[in-house]
Amino acid sequence: MNKIIIIAGPSGVGKTTVSNYLQEKYHIPRVVTHTTRPMRKGEVDGISYYFEDDLSFEKLHFFEHVRYGDYQYGSSKEALQRAWDKNNLASLIVETDGVKSYLEALGEQVYFIYLTVKDFDTLTKRLIERGDDPLEIQRRLNSAEFKRDLHLRPELKKQAHILENDNWKDTAVYLDRVVKMLSEN
Numbered sequence: 001m002n003k004i005i006i007i008a009g010p011s012g013v014g015k016t017t018v019s020n021y022l023q024e025k026y027h028i029p030r031v032v033t034h035t036t037r038p039m040r041k042g043e044v045d046g047i048s049y050y051f052e053d054d055l056s057f058e059k060l061h062f063f064e065h066v067r068y069g070d071y072q073y074g075s076s077k078e079a080l081q082r083a084w085d086k087n088n089l090a091s092l093i094v095e096t097d098g099v100k101s102y103l104e105a106l107g108e109q110v111y112f113i114y115l116t117v118k119d120f121d122t123l124t125k126r127l128i129e130r131g132d133d134p135l136e137i138q139r140r141l142n143s144a145e146f147k148r149d150l151h152l153r154p155e156l157k158k159q160a161h162i163l164e165n166d167n168w169k170d171t172a173v174y175l176d177r178v179v180k181m182l183s184e185n
């Protein structure tokens, strides 16, 4: 059975780091989604995201799409199929409305990880260290979506596997266990 690890949580919590680890250690491909936000330092078009403008974004056909802060984001079932063509286990980073859409469509095929940290000040520090544009950091921290995603939404609690990403070694041990479990079942 094809399966997908869906990763959600606030900005700076480690979603991309988790997805990169799964890719590098286990060749678990990430479903590449589309966004209208500007590219950050170190990001690559077609790998991190497909970077769009409002016009090109309008023309795409999405399974689900959202506005997050000042920008648009969207994902297609075709992109998921492309990842599954490579490996029957894929990963996907989406915010919580996206999580709901995928849980409704794919049910048991989804393993949902909600990432968090003990102290939210850690998030700001990580965004600065990541080298994000200071203005973009302020805009993100002030957005309603960022504030919403600081806490797991009650309606997703049943399906979520909550993972505290404070210590990377512990996170990696947890991920190794999850991959083993999903590969065996």
Ligand SMILES: Nc1nc2c(ncn2[C@@H]2O[C@H](COP(=O)(O)OP(=O)(O)O)[C@@H](O)[C@H]2O)c(=O)[nH]1
Pocket (backbone or CB within 6 Å): 007, 008, 009, 010, 011, 012, 015, 016, 033, 034, 037, 064, 065, 066, 068, 073, 074, 075, 093, 094, 095, 096, 097, 098, 099
């Ligand atoms: N619903 C949905 N959310 C997405 C998609 N792509 C990215 N996101 C979410 O958009 C939010 C903002 O992503 P990004 O600007 O890369 O910021 P980051 O959280 O700091 O890495 C994150 O919560 C992502 O999970 C998508 O295709 N659909």
Ligand SMILES: Nc1ncnc2c1ncn2[C@@H]1O[C@H](COP(=O)(O)OP(=O)(O)O)[C@@H](O)[C@H]1O
Pocket (backbone or CB within 6 Å): 009, 010, 011, 012, 013, 014, 015, 016, 017, 018, 126, 127, 129, 130, 165, 166, 167, 168, 171
């Ligand atoms: N457990 C951790 N401890 C310390 N730094 C981390 C940890 N996990 C991720 N980071 C760093 O925090 C920053 C934000 O991580 P990232 O994966 O880009 O977050 P997100 O995709 O959720 O916005 C990156 O610079 C990353 O290297």
